Amino acid sequence: MTLLGDLAEALIGGDHRRVEALTLEAIDASLPPRAILDDGLLAGMKVVGERFRVRDIFLPEVLMAARAMHAGMDPLAPLLAAEGVASVGKVVLGTVRGDLHDIGKNLVGIMLRGAGFEVVDLGFDVAPEALVRAAVEHGAPVIGMSALLTTTMPAMREVVDRLRDEKLDGTIRTVVGGAPLSAEYARSLGADAYAPDAYSAVDVVKRLAGVP
Amino acid sequence: MEPFLTRLRSGPTLVGDGATGTLLMERGLPPGRPPEEATLTHPEWVAEVARRYVEAGAEVAETNTFGASPLKLALAGIGEEVERVNRDAVRLAREGAGGKAYVVASCGPCGRLLEPYGDAPPAAVHAGFLVQVGILATAGVDAVFIETMTDLEEAKLAVRAAREAAPALPVAAMMTFEKTPRGFYTIMGDSVADAAAALEEAGADAVGSNCGNGIGEMVEIAREFRRHSALPVVIQPNAGLPRLCDGHLIYDESPESMADRARELVAIGVALIGGCCGTTPDHIRALRSRIQRHAPPPRRPSGP
Numbered sequence: 001m002t003l004l005g006d007l008a009e010a011l012i013g014g015d016h017r018r019v020e021a022l023t024l025e026a027i028d029a030s031l032p033p034r035a036i037l038d039d040g041l042l043a044g045m046k047v048v049g050e051r052f053r054v055r056d057i058f059l060p061e062v063l064m065a066a067r068a069m070h071a072g073m074d075p076l077a078p079l080l081a082a083e084g085v086a087s088v089g090k091v092v093l094g095t096v097r098g099d100l101h102d103i104g105k106n107l108v109g110i111m112l113r114g115a116g117f118e119v120v121d122l123g124f125d126v127a128p129e130a131l132v133r134a135a136v137e138h139g140a141p142v143i144g145m146s147a148l149l150t151t152t153m154p155a156m157r158e159v160v161d162r163l164r165d166e167k168l169d170g171t172i173r174t175v176v177g178g179a180p181l182s183a184e185y186a187r188s189l190g191a192d193a194y195a196p197d198a199y200s201a202v203d204v205v206k207r208l209a210g211v212p
Numbered sequence: 213m214e215p216f217l218t219r220l221r222s223g224p225t226l227v228g229d230g231a232t233g234t235l236l237m238e239r240g241l242p243p244g245r246p247p248e249e250a251t252l253t254h255p256e257w258v259a260e261v262a263r264r265y266v267e268a269g270a271e272v273a274e275t276n277t278f279g280a281s282p283l284k285l286a287l288a289g290i291g292e293e294v295e296r297v298n299r300d301a302v303r304l305a306r307e308g309a310g311g312k313a314y315v316v317a318s319c320g321p322c323g324r325l326l327e328p329y330g331d332a333p334p335a336a337v338h339a340g341f342l343v344q345v346g347i348l349a350t351a352g353v354d355a356v357f358i359e360t361m362t363d364l365e366e367a368k369l370a371v372r373a374a375r376e377a378a379p380a381l382p383v384a385a386m387m388t389f390e391k392t393p394r395g396f397y398t399i400m401g402d403s404v405a406d407a408a409a410a411l412e413e414a415g416a417d418a419v420g421s422n423c424g425n426g427i428g429e430m431v432e433i434a435r436e437f438r439r440h441s442a443l444p445v446v447i448q449p450n451a452g453l454p455r456l457c458d459g460h461l462i463y464d465e466s467p468e469s470m471a472d473r474a475r476e477l478v479a480i481g482v483a484l485i486g487g488c489c490g491t492t493p494d495h496i497r498a499l500r501s502r503i504q505r506h507a508p509p510p511r512r513p514s515g516p
Contacts, residue, residue, distance in 0.1 A: 055392035058401030063329040098244025100287045100323050103330075125244075125287075150454050150489070151233060152244055180454055 003029065004040040007072070011044030012051075014064025016071040023072040033079040041072045042114055049199035059103070066110050073114060080116065088116040089209040090140035094126035096155040101148035104178060107198040108144060115202045117209075128158035135172045141209045144201065145191075147178040153185070160190040173208040177201060216314050216355040217382040220418055220444040220483045226314075227500045228272045228448055228486020229265035230493065236261060236276075246288040248280045251301045258301065262308025268493035269500025272486065273309040274318040274357060275301040277348065282340045283322040283332065295347055302351035317348040317356045317381075319370055326365050334369060341373035349378035358385040359448075360423045360488075364402040364410055371414040384418035384446045384484070385411040389425065389433055396433055404433060408441035422448035423488040426465050427473045434480050444483035451490030463490025471498035478503060 003026055010018040019041075026036045048065040051057045093109050095102045102124040109119045120138050122130060135143050143163075147153045156176050163169040173192040176185075186194035193208055195201035206212075213219075219226060233247045239257040241250050251258050262273040279285070280301065282294045290297070305315045322340055324332035345356055356374045361367035367385055374383045387407050389396040396404050404421075411419045419441050421433045430449040437445045452465030470491075477485050485503065487495050 055390075055394070055397060058397065059399050060329050060401060063325075096244075098246075100284075103325065151237065155244060 004031070004036065004043070007036070007040035008044035008047070011041055011065055011068045011072065012047050014061055014068050016064070016068040019068040020071040020075070023075055027075060027079065033076055033083055036072075036076055037080065037114065041069055041076070042111075045069055045111060045114065046199055049197055053197060062107065063103070066107055069110055069114060077113075088206075088211045089142070090118045090120060090138050091142045091144055091205055091209070092120045092122065092131055092135045092138065092140045093144045093146070094122035094131050095124035095146045095148075096152050096159075097125055097127050098155060099147050099149050099152035100124050101178075102146070104148070104198065105144075105146035108146070108177065108195070108201045111198045111202050112144075112205060115206070117205065128155060128162055131159050132162050132166070132168065132172070136168070141172060142205050143172060143174050144195075144205065145174065145176045147176075147181065150180050153178070153180060153189075156191065157189045164190075175201065175204050175208060213314065215382075216316075217417055219314075220382065220384075220446075223483065225478050225482060225503050226271050226484040227269055227496060227503055228446075228484050229262070229270040229274055229313075230487035230491035230496050231451075231489055232261055232274070232276055232278070234490070235264070235492070246279050246285075246290070247276055248278070248285065248288070248297050248301070249290060251276050251297050251304065252290075252293060255300060255304055258304040259308040262305045262313075263310065264308075264493045265496055266309050266313045268497040270486070270496050271313050272316050272484070273305045273313045274316050275305045275348065275353065276318070277301045277344070278318045278320040278359065279323070281319065281322045281344045283324055283337065284320070287323050294343065298344055298347040299351045302348055302353055306352070314354040315352070317345065317353040319344060319348075319356060319358050319374070320360050321362070321366060326363060334365070337366060338369040338373050341370045342377050345374045345377035349381055353381065355382040355384065357446075358383065358416075361385065361387045362398040362402075363400045364398065364407055367407070368410055368414040371411060371416050375415040382417040383415065384420065384444075385414075385416040386420045386422040386446060386448065387411075388423045389421055389429075391425070391429055391432075396429075396436065404436040405440045408437055408443075412441060412443055416443065418444040418446050418483060420446035420448075420482075420484075422446075422486075423450060426450055426452040427470050427477075431473065431476045431480070434477055434482050438480055445481070446484040446486075447477055447482050448484075448486040448488045449491075450488045451492075451495060454490070465490070465495075467492070467494040467498035470495055471502040474499050474502060 007022040175193040177195040427449040451463035
Protein backbone atom coordinates (compact mmCIF):
# COMPACT_ATOMS: atom_id res chain seq x y z
CA MET A 1 0.00 0.00 0.00
CA THR A 2 2.83 2.40 0.77
CA LEU A 3 4.21 1.55 -2.65
CA LEU A 4 1.12 3.11 -4.25
CA GLY A 5 1.36 6.03 -1.83
CA ASP A 6 4.94 6.55 -3.00
CA LEU A 7 3.76 6.28 -6.58
CA ALA A 8 1.17 9.01 -6.02
CA GLU A 9 3.81 11.20 -4.34
CA ALA A 10 6.26 10.69 -7.22
CA LEU A 11 3.54 11.70 -9.67
CA ILE A 12 2.66 14.80 -7.64
CA GLY A 13 6.36 15.71 -7.70
CA GLY A 14 6.44 15.28 -11.48
CA ASP A 15 9.24 12.71 -11.29
CA HIS A 16 8.53 10.66 -14.40
CA ARG A 17 11.49 8.30 -13.96
CA ARG A 18 10.46 7.41 -10.44
CA VAL A 19 6.83 7.00 -11.51
CA GLU A 20 7.88 4.57 -14.21
CA ALA A 21 10.10 2.63 -11.79
CA LEU A 22 7.45 2.44 -9.06
CA THR A 23 4.76 1.41 -11.54
CA LEU A 24 6.99 -1.44 -12.73
CA GLU A 25 7.70 -2.36 -9.12
CA ALA A 26 3.97 -2.46 -8.35
CA ILE A 27 3.36 -4.63 -11.41
CA ASP A 28 6.17 -6.98 -10.33
CA ALA A 29 4.61 -7.17 -6.87
CA SER A 30 1.41 -8.39 -8.59
CA LEU A 31 -0.69 -5.49 -7.35
CA PRO A 32 -3.94 -5.26 -9.32
CA PRO A 33 -3.48 -2.95 -12.33
CA ARG A 34 -6.70 -1.17 -11.45
CA ALA A 35 -5.38 -0.38 -7.95
CA ILE A 36 -2.07 0.88 -9.36
CA LEU A 37 -4.07 3.21 -11.56
CA ASP A 38 -6.67 4.34 -9.02
CA ASP A 39 -4.65 4.47 -5.80
CA GLY A 40 -1.35 5.46 -7.39
CA LEU A 41 -1.51 7.47 -10.61
CA LEU A 42 -5.03 8.90 -10.46
CA ALA A 43 -4.81 9.58 -6.73
CA GLY A 44 -1.72 11.66 -7.48
CA MET A 45 -3.37 13.49 -10.38
CA LYS A 46 -6.31 14.33 -8.15
CA VAL A 47 -4.01 16.09 -5.67
CA VAL A 48 -2.26 17.89 -8.53
CA GLY A 49 -5.62 19.10 -9.83
CA GLU A 50 -6.68 20.35 -6.42
CA ARG A 51 -3.41 22.17 -5.80
CA PHE A 52 -3.56 23.77 -9.24
CA ARG A 53 -7.12 24.92 -8.67
CA VAL A 54 -6.03 27.05 -5.70
CA ARG A 55 -2.77 27.95 -7.49
CA ASP A 56 -0.69 26.30 -4.83
CA ILE A 57 1.16 25.01 -7.89
CA PHE A 58 1.20 26.36 -11.46
CA LEU A 59 1.14 25.01 -15.00
CA PRO A 60 4.76 23.74 -15.09
CA GLU A 61 4.11 21.41 -12.14
CA VAL A 62 0.87 20.17 -13.72
CA LEU A 63 2.62 19.48 -17.01
CA MET A 64 5.43 17.60 -15.31
CA ALA A 65 2.84 15.51 -13.44
CA ALA A 66 1.06 14.81 -16.73
CA ARG A 67 4.32 13.61 -18.24
CA ALA A 68 4.83 11.37 -15.22
CA MET A 69 1.30 10.03 -15.67
CA HIS A 70 2.25 9.02 -19.22
CA ALA A 71 5.36 7.29 -17.92
CA GLY A 72 3.22 5.22 -15.57
CA MET A 73 0.48 4.51 -18.10
CA ASP A 74 2.87 3.10 -20.71
CA PRO A 75 3.60 -0.16 -18.84
CA LEU A 76 0.18 -0.24 -17.20
CA ALA A 77 -2.07 0.21 -20.23
CA PRO A 78 -1.56 -3.30 -21.73
CA LEU A 79 -2.38 -4.89 -18.36
CA LEU A 80 -5.51 -2.79 -17.99
CA ALA A 81 -6.50 -3.79 -21.52
CA ALA A 82 -5.96 -7.47 -20.70
CA GLU A 83 -8.25 -7.05 -17.72
CA GLY A 84 -10.88 -5.49 -19.90
CA VAL A 85 -10.86 -2.16 -18.05
CA ALA A 86 -9.14 -0.22 -20.77
CA SER A 87 -11.97 0.50 -23.13
CA VAL A 88 -14.86 1.81 -21.16
CA GLY A 89 -15.87 3.96 -24.11
CA LYS A 90 -14.79 6.44 -26.74
CA VAL A 91 -14.54 10.21 -26.53
CA VAL A 92 -13.79 12.73 -29.26
CA LEU A 93 -11.78 15.75 -28.06
CA GLY A 94 -10.78 18.99 -29.71
CA THR A 95 -9.99 22.66 -29.17
CA VAL A 96 -12.59 24.53 -31.21
CA ARG A 97 -12.09 26.35 -34.49
CA GLY A 98 -9.89 29.42 -34.35
CA ASP A 99 -8.40 28.48 -31.00
CA LEU A 100 -4.83 27.21 -30.82
CA HIS A 101 -4.73 26.53 -27.08
CA ASP A 102 -4.56 22.84 -26.31
CA ILE A 103 -2.86 22.49 -22.92
CA GLY A 104 -6.08 22.03 -20.96
CA LYS A 105 -7.58 19.77 -23.60
CA ASN A 106 -4.45 17.59 -23.54
CA LEU A 107 -4.72 17.24 -19.76
CA VAL A 108 -8.33 16.15 -20.14
CA GLY A 109 -7.17 13.56 -22.69
CA ILE A 110 -4.56 12.19 -20.28
CA MET A 111 -7.11 11.91 -17.48
CA LEU A 112 -9.67 10.20 -19.73
CA ARG A 113 -7.10 7.71 -20.99
CA GLY A 114 -6.17 7.05 -17.40
CA ALA A 115 -9.81 6.34 -16.64
CA GLY A 116 -9.94 3.79 -19.45
CA PHE A 117 -11.46 5.79 -22.29
CA GLU A 118 -10.31 5.52 -25.85
CA VAL A 119 -9.62 9.14 -26.79
CA VAL A 120 -9.87 10.43 -30.36
CA ASP A 121 -7.99 13.72 -30.07
CA LEU A 122 -8.46 15.97 -33.11
CA GLY A 123 -6.00 18.59 -31.83
CA PHE A 124 -6.66 22.35 -32.00
CA ASP A 125 -8.47 24.68 -34.43
CA VAL A 126 -10.97 21.90 -35.14
CA ALA A 127 -14.00 22.67 -37.33
CA PRO A 128 -17.43 21.87 -35.82
CA GLU A 129 -18.23 19.44 -38.63
CA ALA A 130 -14.98 17.56 -38.01
CA LEU A 131 -15.90 16.96 -34.36
CA VAL A 132 -19.35 15.66 -35.30
CA ARG A 133 -18.00 13.50 -38.15
CA ALA A 134 -15.33 11.94 -35.92
CA ALA A 135 -17.89 11.11 -33.23
CA VAL A 136 -20.12 9.42 -35.82
CA GLU A 137 -17.24 7.54 -37.48
CA HIS A 138 -15.80 6.28 -34.20
CA GLY A 139 -19.15 5.63 -32.58
CA ALA A 140 -18.17 7.93 -29.71
CA PRO A 141 -21.07 8.91 -27.43
CA VAL A 142 -19.31 12.05 -26.16
CA ILE A 143 -17.63 15.09 -27.75
CA GLY A 144 -15.42 17.18 -25.46
CA MET A 145 -14.67 20.74 -26.59
CA SER A 146 -12.20 23.26 -25.23
CA ALA A 147 -11.67 27.00 -25.78
CA LEU A 148 -9.38 29.51 -24.14
CA LEU A 149 -10.46 32.56 -26.11
CA THR A 150 -13.75 34.34 -25.54
CA THR A 151 -13.90 34.94 -29.28
CA THR A 152 -13.84 31.23 -30.15
CA MET A 153 -16.32 29.98 -27.55
CA PRO A 154 -19.31 30.52 -29.88
CA ALA A 155 -17.90 27.77 -32.15
CA MET A 156 -19.05 25.33 -29.46
CA ARG A 157 -22.63 26.27 -30.17
CA GLU A 158 -22.18 25.26 -33.81
CA VAL A 159 -21.36 21.72 -32.72
CA VAL A 160 -24.40 21.59 -30.46
CA ASP A 161 -26.64 22.98 -33.23
CA ARG A 162 -25.24 20.61 -35.81
CA LEU A 163 -25.89 17.60 -33.59
CA ARG A 164 -29.47 18.75 -33.13
CA ASP A 165 -29.98 19.46 -36.84
CA GLU A 166 -28.67 16.02 -37.74
CA LYS A 167 -30.81 14.45 -35.01
CA LEU A 168 -27.70 13.12 -33.29
CA ASP A 169 -28.24 14.98 -30.03
CA GLY A 170 -29.89 11.93 -28.48
CA THR A 171 -26.88 9.69 -29.09
CA ILE A 172 -23.90 12.07 -28.97
CA ARG A 173 -23.58 14.27 -25.91
CA THR A 174 -21.34 17.33 -25.48
CA VAL A 175 -19.14 18.55 -22.65
CA VAL A 176 -17.33 21.89 -22.74
CA GLY A 177 -14.47 23.38 -20.75
CA GLY A 178 -11.76 26.04 -20.80
CA ALA A 179 -10.68 29.03 -18.74
CA PRO A 180 -13.36 31.55 -19.78
CA LEU A 181 -16.26 29.06 -19.58
CA SER A 182 -18.80 28.50 -16.86
CA ALA A 183 -21.69 26.14 -16.17
CA GLU A 184 -24.00 29.00 -17.01
CA TYR A 185 -22.37 29.58 -20.38
CA ALA A 186 -22.45 25.84 -21.12
CA ARG A 187 -26.19 25.82 -20.45
CA SER A 188 -26.76 28.84 -22.64
CA LEU A 189 -24.95 27.06 -25.48
CA GLY A 190 -27.14 24.03 -25.08
CA ALA A 191 -24.18 21.80 -24.19
CA ASP A 192 -25.00 18.71 -22.13
CA ALA A 193 -22.35 19.38 -19.52
CA TYR A 194 -19.56 21.62 -18.28
CA ALA A 195 -16.33 20.40 -16.71
CA PRO A 196 -14.45 22.96 -14.60
CA ASP A 197 -11.15 21.03 -14.68
CA ALA A 198 -9.46 17.94 -16.11
CA TYR A 199 -10.11 15.78 -13.08
CA SER A 200 -13.83 16.42 -12.92
CA ALA A 201 -14.04 15.99 -16.71
CA VAL A 202 -13.61 12.25 -16.13
CA ASP A 203 -16.71 11.99 -13.95
CA VAL A 204 -18.71 14.18 -16.31
CA VAL A 205 -17.75 12.11 -19.36
CA LYS A 206 -18.52 8.88 -17.50
CA ARG A 207 -21.96 10.20 -16.64
CA LEU A 208 -22.62 11.31 -20.23
CA ALA A 209 -21.36 8.01 -21.65
CA GLY A 210 -23.37 5.98 -19.15
CA VAL A 211 -20.21 4.39 -17.72
CA PRO A 212 -20.53 3.31 -14.09
CA MET B 213 6.96 64.20 -31.56
CA GLU B 214 9.61 63.65 -28.95
CA PRO B 215 11.23 60.21 -28.88
CA PHE B 216 8.89 57.55 -27.45
CA LEU B 217 11.13 56.63 -24.55
CA THR B 218 11.63 60.25 -23.53
CA ARG B 219 7.87 60.66 -23.36
CA LEU B 220 7.48 57.40 -21.39
CA ARG B 221 10.08 58.54 -18.88
CA SER B 222 9.09 62.15 -18.43
CA GLY B 223 5.32 62.06 -18.98
CA PRO B 224 2.61 63.11 -19.11
CA THR B 225 0.95 59.70 -19.07
CA LEU B 226 0.53 58.36 -22.59
CA VAL B 227 -2.82 57.01 -23.74
CA GLY B 228 -2.55 53.72 -25.63
CA ASP B 229 -5.10 52.20 -27.99
CA GLY B 230 -7.73 49.53 -27.31
CA ALA B 231 -8.75 46.09 -28.53
CA THR B 232 -8.10 45.26 -32.19
CA GLY B 233 -9.59 41.80 -32.79
CA THR B 234 -13.15 42.68 -31.77
CA LEU B 235 -13.16 45.78 -33.98
CA LEU B 236 -11.98 43.70 -36.92
CA MET B 237 -14.72 41.15 -36.19
CA GLU B 238 -17.29 43.96 -36.22
CA ARG B 239 -16.06 44.83 -39.68
CA GLY B 240 -16.44 41.27 -40.90
CA LEU B 241 -13.39 39.24 -39.86
CA PRO B 242 -14.81 35.69 -39.74
CA PRO B 243 -14.91 34.22 -36.23
CA GLY B 244 -11.97 31.92 -35.70
CA ARG B 245 -9.71 33.57 -38.28
CA PRO B 246 -6.55 35.25 -36.99
CA PRO B 247 -6.83 39.07 -36.92
CA GLU B 248 -3.46 39.26 -38.70
CA GLU B 249 -5.09 37.78 -41.79
CA ALA B 250 -7.15 40.97 -42.21
CA THR B 251 -3.90 42.81 -43.00
CA LEU B 252 -3.76 40.73 -46.19
CA THR B 253 -7.45 40.40 -47.01
CA HIS B 254 -8.91 43.72 -45.80
CA PRO B 255 -6.11 46.23 -45.25
CA GLU B 256 -8.70 49.05 -45.16
CA TRP B 257 -10.21 47.58 -41.95
CA VAL B 258 -6.81 47.54 -40.27
CA ALA B 259 -6.04 51.17 -41.13
CA GLU B 260 -9.56 52.14 -40.07
CA VAL B 261 -9.17 50.57 -36.61
CA ALA B 262 -5.96 52.53 -36.03
CA ARG B 263 -7.59 55.69 -37.32
CA ARG B 264 -10.61 55.32 -35.02
CA TYR B 265 -8.41 54.88 -31.96
CA VAL B 266 -6.19 57.84 -32.83
CA GLU B 267 -9.26 60.00 -33.50
CA ALA B 268 -10.56 58.94 -30.09
CA GLY B 269 -7.36 60.21 -28.50
CA ALA B 270 -4.94 57.28 -28.54
CA GLU B 271 -1.36 58.51 -28.72
CA VAL B 272 -0.19 55.06 -29.71
CA ALA B 273 -1.33 52.96 -32.68
CA GLU B 274 -0.28 49.35 -32.25
CA THR B 275 0.37 47.27 -35.33
CA ASN B 276 -1.98 44.36 -36.09
CA THR B 277 0.83 41.88 -35.47
CA PHE B 278 0.07 40.45 -32.04
CA GLY B 279 0.00 36.91 -33.43
CA ALA B 280 2.44 37.50 -36.29
CA SER B 281 5.49 35.69 -34.99
CA PRO B 282 6.52 33.05 -37.53
CA LEU B 283 5.63 30.24 -35.11
CA LYS B 284 2.15 31.55 -34.41
CA LEU B 285 1.40 32.31 -38.07
CA ALA B 286 2.47 28.75 -38.91
CA LEU B 287 -0.02 27.43 -36.32
CA ALA B 288 -2.70 29.57 -37.98
CA GLY B 289 -1.78 28.22 -41.42
CA ILE B 290 -0.36 31.42 -42.92
CA GLY B 291 3.27 30.86 -42.02
CA GLU B 292 4.49 31.80 -45.49
CA GLU B 293 3.18 35.35 -45.09
CA VAL B 294 5.37 36.47 -42.17
CA GLU B 295 7.09 39.23 -44.11
CA ARG B 296 3.96 40.76 -45.65
CA VAL B 297 1.77 40.44 -42.52
CA ASN B 298 4.30 42.33 -40.40
CA ARG B 299 5.50 44.86 -42.96
CA ASP B 300 2.05 45.85 -44.22
CA ALA B 301 0.67 46.15 -40.68
CA VAL B 302 3.23 48.87 -39.95
CA ARG B 303 2.23 50.77 -43.08
CA LEU B 304 -1.47 50.48 -42.20
CA ALA B 305 -0.97 51.58 -38.58
CA ARG B 306 1.03 54.57 -39.80
CA GLU B 307 -1.64 55.41 -42.36
CA GLY B 308 -4.36 55.22 -39.68
CA ALA B 309 -2.30 57.22 -37.20
CA GLY B 310 -1.90 60.07 -39.68
CA GLY B 311 1.19 61.41 -37.95
CA LYS B 312 -0.75 61.99 -34.72
CA ALA B 313 0.39 58.92 -32.76
CA TYR B 314 3.42 56.76 -32.16
CA VAL B 315 3.34 53.55 -34.18
CA VAL B 316 4.26 50.66 -31.92
CA ALA B 317 4.97 47.05 -32.87
CA SER B 318 2.77 44.51 -31.09
CA CYS B 319 4.36 41.12 -30.37
CA GLY B 320 2.37 38.43 -28.54
CA PRO B 321 3.32 34.92 -27.45
CA CYS B 322 4.41 32.39 -30.07
CA GLY B 323 1.49 30.14 -29.16
CA ARG B 324 3.55 27.15 -28.11
CA LEU B 325 4.94 26.10 -24.76
CA LEU B 326 8.67 26.24 -24.31
CA GLU B 327 10.68 23.14 -23.52
CA PRO B 328 10.77 21.31 -21.15
CA TYR B 329 7.03 21.79 -20.54
CA GLY B 330 6.12 21.96 -24.21
CA ASP B 331 7.75 21.20 -27.53
CA ALA B 332 9.09 24.62 -28.56
CA PRO B 333 12.89 24.88 -28.42
CA PRO B 334 13.90 28.24 -26.86
CA ALA B 335 16.30 28.89 -29.75
CA ALA B 336 13.46 28.59 -32.28
CA VAL B 337 11.21 30.93 -30.28
CA HIS B 338 14.03 33.46 -29.99
CA ALA B 339 14.76 33.18 -33.72
CA GLY B 340 11.08 33.73 -34.48
CA PHE B 341 10.92 36.99 -32.52
CA LEU B 342 14.20 38.06 -34.14
CA VAL B 343 12.60 37.67 -37.57
CA GLN B 344 9.35 39.39 -36.58
CA VAL B 345 10.93 42.40 -34.85
CA GLY B 346 13.48 42.67 -37.66
CA ILE B 347 10.69 43.10 -40.22
CA LEU B 348 8.71 45.50 -38.00
CA ALA B 349 11.76 47.63 -37.27
CA THR B 350 12.77 47.82 -40.92
CA ALA B 351 9.22 48.87 -41.81
CA GLY B 352 9.61 51.68 -39.26
CA VAL B 353 8.06 51.59 -35.79
CA ASP B 354 8.72 53.88 -32.82
CA ALA B 355 8.84 51.14 -30.16
CA VAL B 356 8.17 47.47 -29.53
CA PHE B 357 5.51 46.12 -27.14
CA ILE B 358 5.95 42.54 -25.97
CA GLU B 359 2.44 41.72 -24.71
CA THR B 360 0.22 39.18 -22.94
CA MET B 361 3.15 37.03 -21.92
CA THR B 362 2.42 34.33 -19.33
CA ASP B 363 5.80 32.63 -19.41
CA LEU B 364 8.66 34.78 -18.15
CA GLU B 365 11.15 32.66 -20.12
CA GLU B 366 9.36 33.43 -23.38
CA ALA B 367 9.03 37.11 -22.45
CA LYS B 368 12.79 37.29 -21.82
CA LEU B 369 13.52 35.63 -25.16
CA ALA B 370 11.26 38.14 -26.89
CA VAL B 371 12.84 41.14 -25.15
CA ARG B 372 16.35 39.95 -25.97
CA ALA B 373 15.38 39.30 -29.59
CA ALA B 374 13.86 42.78 -29.86
CA ARG B 375 17.05 44.28 -28.42
CA GLU B 376 19.18 42.39 -30.93
CA ALA B 377 16.95 43.00 -33.96
CA ALA B 378 16.38 46.68 -33.20
CA PRO B 379 18.96 48.03 -30.74
CA ALA B 380 17.73 51.60 -31.17
CA LEU B 381 14.05 50.91 -30.41
CA PRO B 382 12.57 51.12 -26.90
CA VAL B 383 11.03 47.86 -25.68
CA ALA B 384 8.13 47.57 -23.23
CA ALA B 385 7.33 44.13 -21.86
CA MET B 386 3.88 43.30 -20.46
CA MET B 387 2.77 40.11 -18.78
CA THR B 388 -0.65 38.72 -17.89
CA PHE B 389 -1.26 37.86 -14.24
CA GLU B 390 -4.07 36.27 -12.32
CA LYS B 391 -5.01 36.98 -8.75
CA THR B 392 -4.33 33.97 -6.54
CA PRO B 393 -4.77 33.57 -2.79
CA ARG B 394 -1.05 34.38 -2.52
CA GLY B 395 -1.02 37.41 -4.80
CA PHE B 396 -0.60 37.97 -8.53
CA TYR B 397 1.11 35.27 -10.58
CA THR B 398 1.16 34.24 -14.23
CA ILE B 399 -0.26 30.82 -15.04
CA MET B 400 3.35 29.61 -15.22
CA GLY B 401 3.97 30.82 -11.67
CA ASP B 402 5.89 34.06 -12.26
CA SER B 403 5.31 36.83 -9.71
CA VAL B 404 5.28 40.55 -10.48
CA ALA B 405 8.56 41.00 -8.60
CA ASP B 406 10.25 38.20 -10.59
CA ALA B 407 8.91 39.61 -13.85
CA ALA B 408 10.03 43.16 -13.08
CA ALA B 409 13.58 42.08 -12.28
CA ALA B 410 14.00 39.56 -15.11
CA LEU B 411 12.49 41.75 -17.83
CA GLU B 412 14.75 44.67 -16.89
CA GLU B 413 17.73 42.35 -16.86
CA ALA B 414 16.75 41.09 -20.33
CA GLY B 415 16.83 44.68 -21.58
CA ALA B 416 13.28 46.04 -21.30
CA ASP B 417 12.94 49.83 -21.08
CA ALA B 418 9.47 49.62 -19.55
CA VAL B 419 7.55 46.86 -17.76
CA GLY B 420 3.93 46.19 -16.93
CA SER B 421 0.83 44.18 -17.59
CA ASN B 422 -1.96 43.80 -20.11
CA CYS B 423 -5.00 41.52 -20.46
CA GLY B 424 -6.44 39.08 -17.95
CA ASN B 425 -7.73 41.72 -15.53
CA GLY B 426 -9.98 44.74 -15.32
CA ILE B 427 -8.72 48.05 -14.08
CA GLY B 428 -9.35 47.27 -10.38
CA GLU B 429 -6.80 44.45 -10.30
CA MET B 430 -4.52 46.40 -12.65
CA VAL B 431 -4.21 49.17 -10.06
CA GLU B 432 -2.88 46.57 -7.60
CA ILE B 433 -0.55 45.12 -10.24
CA ALA B 434 0.75 48.60 -11.15
CA ARG B 435 1.52 49.29 -7.47
CA GLU B 436 3.52 46.08 -7.30
CA PHE B 437 5.52 46.97 -10.42
CA ARG B 438 6.18 50.43 -8.96
CA ARG B 439 7.43 48.83 -5.77
CA HIS B 440 9.76 46.42 -7.58
CA SER B 441 10.99 48.50 -10.50
CA ALA B 442 12.25 51.98 -11.30
CA LEU B 443 11.38 51.53 -14.98
CA PRO B 444 8.32 53.22 -16.53
CA VAL B 445 5.21 51.07 -15.99
CA VAL B 446 2.75 50.35 -18.82
CA ILE B 447 -0.74 49.02 -18.11
CA GLN B 448 -3.50 47.94 -20.52
CA PRO B 449 -6.54 46.47 -18.72
CA ASN B 450 -9.50 44.62 -20.17
CA ALA B 451 -12.87 46.35 -19.99
CA GLY B 452 -13.67 44.45 -16.81
CA LEU B 453 -14.06 40.71 -16.76
CA PRO B 454 -16.23 38.91 -19.31
CA ARG B 455 -19.81 38.35 -18.19
CA LEU B 456 -22.67 36.49 -19.76
CA CYS B 457 -25.59 38.28 -21.29
CA ASP B 458 -28.17 36.35 -23.32
CA GLY B 459 -25.59 33.67 -24.00
CA HIS B 460 -23.06 36.18 -25.28
CA LEU B 461 -19.98 37.28 -23.43
CA ILE B 462 -19.76 40.96 -22.81
CA TYR B 463 -17.19 43.14 -21.13
CA ASP B 464 -19.16 45.62 -19.13
CA GLU B 465 -16.69 48.06 -17.62
CA SER B 466 -18.04 51.29 -19.04
CA PRO B 467 -15.72 53.86 -20.60
CA GLU B 468 -16.60 56.29 -17.80
CA SER B 469 -15.88 53.94 -14.89
CA MET B 470 -12.67 52.68 -16.49
CA ALA B 471 -11.48 56.23 -17.04
CA ASP B 472 -12.40 57.21 -13.47
CA ARG B 473 -10.28 54.43 -12.04
CA ALA B 474 -7.47 55.17 -14.48
CA ARG B 475 -6.78 58.24 -12.35
CA GLU B 476 -5.47 55.86 -9.69
CA LEU B 477 -3.00 54.54 -12.27
CA VAL B 478 -1.92 58.09 -13.06
CA ALA B 479 -1.44 58.77 -9.34
CA ILE B 480 0.80 55.71 -9.06
CA GLY B 481 2.89 57.18 -11.86
CA VAL B 482 1.98 54.73 -14.65
CA ALA B 483 3.62 55.91 -17.87
CA LEU B 484 1.14 54.50 -20.38
CA ILE B 485 -2.49 53.44 -20.00
CA GLY B 486 -4.24 51.68 -22.85
CA GLY B 487 -6.90 49.02 -23.23
CA CYS B 488 -6.99 45.32 -23.98
CA CYS B 489 -9.91 42.90 -24.56
CA GLY B 490 -13.34 44.52 -24.64
CA THR B 491 -12.09 48.10 -24.85
CA THR B 492 -13.34 50.35 -27.65
CA PRO B 493 -12.61 53.81 -29.04
CA ASP B 494 -15.15 55.10 -26.48
CA HIS B 495 -12.99 53.75 -23.64
CA ILE B 496 -9.92 55.42 -25.12
CA ARG B 497 -11.79 58.71 -25.60
CA ALA B 498 -12.87 58.69 -21.94
CA LEU B 499 -9.35 57.78 -20.79
CA ARG B 500 -7.81 60.59 -22.77
CA SER B 501 -10.18 63.22 -21.46
CA ARG B 502 -9.70 62.15 -17.79
CA ILE B 503 -5.96 61.79 -18.04
CA GLN B 504 -5.60 65.22 -19.60
CA ARG B 505 -7.71 66.78 -16.88
CA HIS B 506 -5.59 65.28 -14.14
CA ALA B 507 -1.97 66.12 -14.61
CA PRO B 508 0.33 63.35 -13.41
CA PRO B 509 2.67 63.76 -10.47
CA PRO B 510 6.35 64.08 -11.36
CA ARG B 511 7.77 60.70 -12.19
CA ARG B 512 10.73 59.15 -10.52
CA PRO B 513 13.85 59.52 -12.65
CA SER B 514 14.97 56.22 -14.10
CA GLY B 515 18.67 56.74 -13.41
CA PRO B 516 20.46 57.10 -10.05
